[in-house]
Amino acid sequence: MNLSGKSEYALAAIFDLAAHHNGEPVKIAQVARRQRIPQKFLELILAELKHGGFVESRRGADGGYLLARVPELITVGEVLRFIERSHQAGSRGDHRHVETPFTGVWRQVDDAISGILDHTTFAEVVRKWTERQERYVPDWTI
Numbered sequence: 001m002n003l004s005g006k007s008e009y010a011l012a013a014i015f016d017l018a019a020h021h022n023g024e025p026v027k028i029a030q031v032a033r034r035q036r037i038p039q040k041f042l043e044l045i046l047a048e049l050k051h052g053g054f055v056e057s058r059r060g061a062d063g064g065y066l067l068a069r070v071p072e073l074i075t076v077g078e079v080l081r082f083i084e085r086s087h088q089a090g091s092r093g094d095h096r097h098v099e100t101p102f103t104g105v106w107r108q109v110d111d112a113i114s115g116i117l118d119h120t121t122f123a124e125v126v127r128k129w130t131e132r133q134e135r136y137v138p139d140w141t142i
Helices: 005-019 028-035 039-051 076-084 103-118 121-136
Strands: 055-058 064-067
Touching: 005 028, 005 039, 005 055, 005 064, 005 076, 005 103, 005 121, 028 039, 028 064, 039 055, 076 103
Parallel strands: none
Antiparallel strands: 055 064
16 A cells, blocks of 8 residues: 555654643644654644644644544544545555456455554554554663
């Protein structure tokens, strides 16, 4: 599956906000640094995600961005569809108007991908990532 850079950055931004979901706003500079996203591009992506109802912003010295909903209620699929807008992520058949022997196969692939993305919440992604990172903690003792 090929994702646009914008989609990957949007997913990374939501992931970061989900990982730091404590009710307090997170500064754009912190998200940009942790996720290695150019800050100016992240500002545009967060503004779009705000328009989509995924994030909220707070002004002021203690301001920043936070999730508009709990991570358990935001799926990877809905974020991708919102960002990509015109086509479903991973779809091979959207640009083909001619029926081929593989059209049914591509529809099954699209349905399988959508099923996974639509049932994967950011809370689950954060939990699995945290478990994986804790499992591989280097031990420097001799």
